[in-house]
Amino acid sequence: MKIDELSLIELAEKISKQELTSFEVTKFYIDKCNEHSDLFALLEIFEDSLDRAKEMDEKIKAGFKGKLAGVPVVIKDNILYKGKKASCSSKFLENYVAQYNSTVVQKMLDEGAVIFARANMDEFAMGSSTENSAFGVTKNALDPTRVPGGSSGGSACAVGAGLTPVALGTDTGGSIRQPSSYNGVVGIKPTYGRVSRYGVVAFASSIEQVGPITKNVKDNAYMLEVLAGNSIHDETSLKEEVPNYLSYIKGDISKLRVGVLKEIDEAVKGLEVEKSYKNAIKFLKENGAEIVVTSIPSFNLTLPCYYIIAPAEATSNLGRFDGVKYSRRSKDAKDVDEIYFKSRSEGFGKEVKRRIMLGNFVLSSGYFDAYYNKAKKLQQKLIEEGKKAFATCDVIVLPTTAGEAFKIGAKDGDPVSMYKEDLFTIMANILGVPAISIPFGKGPNGLPLGLQIVADRLNEGTIYNVADFIESKGGEYARL
Amino acid sequence: MQDYDIVIGLEVHSELKTNSKVFCSCKNQFGQEPNTNCCPVCVGLPGALPVLNKKAVELVIKAGLTMDCEINDIAVFERKNYFYPDLAKAYQISQLVKPICVGGHIDLENKTVRLNRIHLEEDAGKLVHSTAAIGTLIDYNRGGVPLMELVTEPDISSADEAVEFLTKLRQRLIYAGVAECKMEQGGMRCDVNISVKKRGSLELGERTEMKNLNSFKSVYRAINYEANRQIEVLKNGGKIVQETRKWDDNHNRSISMRKKETSSDYRYFPDPDMLAVEIPREDVEALRKTLPLMPEELKARYISEYGLSEYESEILTRENHLSDYFNKTISFYNNPKEVYNWILTEILSRIESSENISISPENLAKLLKLVENKEVTRTNAKEMLSRIMENGEEIEALIKEYGGGVDETALKALVENIVTSNPKAVEDYKTSDTPEKVFRWFTGQVMKETKGKANASKAEEFIRELLNK
Numbered sequence: 021m022k023i024d025e026l027s028l029i030e031l032a033e034k035i036s037k038q039e040l041t042s043f044e045v046t047k048f049y050i051d052k053c054n055e056h057s058d059l060f061a062l063l064e065i066f067e068d069s070l071d072r073a074k075e076m077d078e079k080i081k082a083g084f085k086g087k088l089a090g091v092p093v094v095i096k097d098n099i100l101y102k103g104k105k106a107s108c109s110s111k112f113l114e115n116y117v118a119q120y121n122s123t124v125v126q127k128m129l130d131e132g133a134v135i136f137a138r139a140n141m142d143e144f145a146m147g148s149s150t151e152n153s154a155f156g157v158t159k160n161a162l163d164p165t166r167v168p169g170g171s172s173g174g175s176a177c178a179v180g181a182g183l184t185p186v187a188l189g190t191d192t193g194g195s196i197r198q199p200s201s202y203n204g205v206v207g208i209k210p211t212y213g214r215v216s217r218y219g220v221v222a223f224a225s226s227i228e229q230v231g232p233i234t235k236n237v238k239d240n241a242y243m244l245e246v247l248a249g250n251s252i253h254d255e256t257s258l259k260e261e262v263p264n265y266l267s268y269i270k271g272d273i274s275k276l277r278v279g280v281l282k283e284i285d286e287a288v289k290g291l292e293v294e295k296s297y298k299n300a301i302k303f304l305k306e307n308g309a310e311i312v313v314t315s316i317p318s319f320n321l322t323l324p325c326y327y328i329i330a331p332a333e334a335t336s337n338l339g340r341f342d343g344v345k346y347s348r349r350s351k352d353a354k355d356v357d358e359i360y361f362k363s364r365s366e367g368f369g370k371e372v373k374r375r376i377m378l379g380n381f382v383l384s385s386g387y388f389d390a391y392y393n394k395a396k397k398l399q400q401k402l403i404e405e406g407k408k409a410f411a412t413c414d415v416i417v418l419p420t421t422a423g424e425a426f427k428i429g430a431k432d433g434d435p436v437s438m439y440k441e442d443l444f445t446i447m448a449n450i451l452g453v454p455a456i457s458i459p460f461g462k463g464p465n466g467l468p469l470g471l472q473i474v475a476d477r478l479n480e481g482t483i484y485n486v487a488d489f490i491e492s493k494g495g496e497y498a499r500l
Numbered sequence: 501m502q503d504y505d506i507v508i509g510l511e512v513h514s515e516l517k518t519n520s521k522v523f524c525s526c527k528n529q530f531g532q533e534p535n536t537n538c539c540p541v542c543v544g545l546p547g548a549l550p551v552l553n554k555k556a557v558e559l560v561i562k563a564g565l566t567m568d569c570e571i572n573d574i575a576v577f578e579r580k581n582y583f584y585p586d587l588a589k590a591y592q593i594s595q596l597v598k599p600i601c602v603g604g605h606i607d608l609e610n611k612t613v614r615l616n617r618i619h620l621e622e623d624a625g626k627l628v629h630s631t632a633a634i635g636t637l638i639d640y641n642r643g644g645v646p647l648m649e650l651v652t653e654p655d656i657s658s659a660d661e662a663v664e665f666l667t668k669l670r671q672r673l674i675y676a677g678v679a680e681c682k683m684e685q686g687g688m689r690c691d692v693n694i695s696v697k698k699r700g701s702l703e704l705g706e707r708t709e710m711k712n713l714n715s716f717k718s719v720y721r722a723i724n725y726e727a728n729r730q731i732e733v734l735k736n737g738g739k740i741v742q743e744t745r746k747w748d749d750n751h752n753r754s755i756s757m758r759k760k761e762t763s764s765d766y767r768y769f770p771d772p773d774m775l776a777v778e779i780p781r782e783d784v785e786a787l788r789k790t791l792p793l794m795p796e797e798l799k800a801r802y803i804s805e806y807g808l809s810e811y812e813s814e815i816l817t818r819e820n821h822l823s824d825y826f827n828k829t830i831s832f833y834n835n836p837k838e839v840y841n842w843i844l845t846e847i848l849s850r851i852e853s854s855e856n857i858s859i860s861p862e863n864l865a866k867l868l869k870l871v872e873n874k875e876v877t878r879t880n881a882k883e884m885l886s887r888i889m890e891n892g893e894e895i896e897a898l899i900k901e902y903g904g905g906v907d908e909t910a911l912k913a914l915v916e917n918i919v920t921s922n923p924k925a926v927e928d929y930k931t932s933d934t935p936e937k938v939f940r941w942f943t944g945q946v947m948k949e950t951k952g953k954a955n956a957s958k959a960e961e962f963i964r965e966l967l968n969k
Contacts, residue, residue: 221547255773256772
């Protein structure tokens, strides 16, 4: 039995039953991470991880029960773990140490997790390739000449390369799903508010969510149950009880109504993903699902809508990084204006600056109605369209990306082409609905492609049932 | 000055009387060691999120109800973005498009001042300018303290009216339990917008703003200075520039700070971390029921029900602590005029603030009853009051000392003794045209002998009995 061949659920069970110790499992993964440091998936392996693992072994011996008892976990570098650095892959926060635990970290610790490393990302989660990290580019787990996607590229690569059984990502416009697709793993963006954002460094507060990235669908369902739930520190976190997501996995999709969007039929024409997308629909139909053609007429406006709302919120959220308090202060600053100006000029990377400027522009007096207000109205319209679409079907399927992972550097100097990476994923963020990406099909270079399954608010259970069905029974098609 | 009208609008910030801050559970408390009353939320650490203190919303609704404001069904919090070191998040959570209260008014002696709105926002921290070597320090304790901002329409036309308005506003907020308005602690701060125009002209002049005036005196002086300055500029053919001016209280002048062209664009937008606040009608009505009478209403009641004069009622309602004290006292001893007299002559002279009156309403009522029943003399009661308030003595011990100290048998014997040893006076009583005068001489003798401790009405009864034999 090799440790990295075990699923998260199997691993948790074996550690709980004391067939494996947390120490040996954690050590195994740390060693493997060190072996594969050339992937640059991780920014730091926490020094005290093995101590924590030993401590968990003691506790387990003494009768501790927890869903993640002794299980090693990787977090994205924008999630706060008290006493550990959280830099958001930015020079500005290079040495920032979290002063408190985020809700998701606290929930995982309560369940006994050994959080052992923090993963590389695009600076402040802005990007789709992890090339925007201030500390270096993460490689694709399956082809080191290619990007891992982003912004949770480090997390997805770590899971894809078997460096951890599970990693957390955050998803503002596709930042969990797109890298999951590129690294051949499973990642979900839950319903907006399902997982608390408390202690997660904010980029675009109204649309982003934390979610798990795992090797398979059942692990993902298992993990989301740990992360989800209301937090008294977060008004926007939902109060609805968290279900046992695994119980939704029934191995049957015969009564399922699967929606396909007219707009996607158009959009996929000629893309690498076209064939596997069509295969997915074929597979679902062959297995008894009813295929419903539906529509979100404003689908093509999701991208512009996102690139107004997200930068607007980002510009405000990132204001606190000003060189006055905890973020790095420019050494040359002579007065307060210079502290702001020089610290921010030196501290932020190019893409972050671009979005700050965009955000300031769309919020400025004189432009506010034409941009920000219009985008918010459009979002409302899209939400209405989404409701109508989900009245006709249980899930909607669509591709995660246009094709397989692109070469490192291929989109340098072409931000718009990079923004288009999120074409298929942004819809779920704008609507606030849950969406998963699972591996399905292969691109021209044999690299994985992803299939998204999207459901109405709080229907993660349905998503997991469909995703698991495709994962376990769709073998033939999924390999194509 | 007679050729010009002065047009003034006020923006008044008052710190709300809540236990905790507006978006976190830190205490809402003044005067602690710098940066000891802070948490991730109020110092704006990465990842921290605001959670609204509902009590603060209730207090703003209450404030609005005392001024006839309309309460919005839905209130929305927005971010006001600007950079300043005391503003930890680089934005202040405030309200713009949908504040909690809109409209409303406060009536002055001679006019009505309309309100534009009242909204809820968070206070910022404080810069502390230290020595040159240390530089400027930041204390974030005040960051996140709930503030209500009230904005008037430009209905005020003089410094006197502005001060009258602020006095009435302050009274209302204190009476309603909304704010303590401790000016010296920055608990109430006022921005003044002022412009002047040719008398009777319909066209408004260019306005200037003076921020953060923290006493009524500063408001008064700043308005007079700035109105005169503007009039002088116009008279000399100059133009007023729209700008923010700093009021310098020490030198009694205003100084230009920031012209409009360089002012901030606050880039307001709804705070995505916060839910819109729904305010159901039932909740508003329930809050209305908890409101005490406002000073004007109390005053009217004192005049019509208790027969106090305008002036007397005014004195009692100036401070809520005093009217509370008065109301409580008369609930134990229903003689408003007498209670008023004692408060005015005996109590107000002995206290600095009506917040802490060192004799309880119950005990004052007890004392006044003793006087009414002649169990102690007025003079002794005053002495007792003084000893209670100044030495903190117990009323029960003092009653033993001053009143009912002589038992009936002893008193009777004493009266007999005085009557029999003064036959001349007894004769006078029987023959005099003014026998009551002689009678009072006898009671005086008894009181003198007993050092005022005798029950006066008992003594009178015994004396009359013997004299009329």
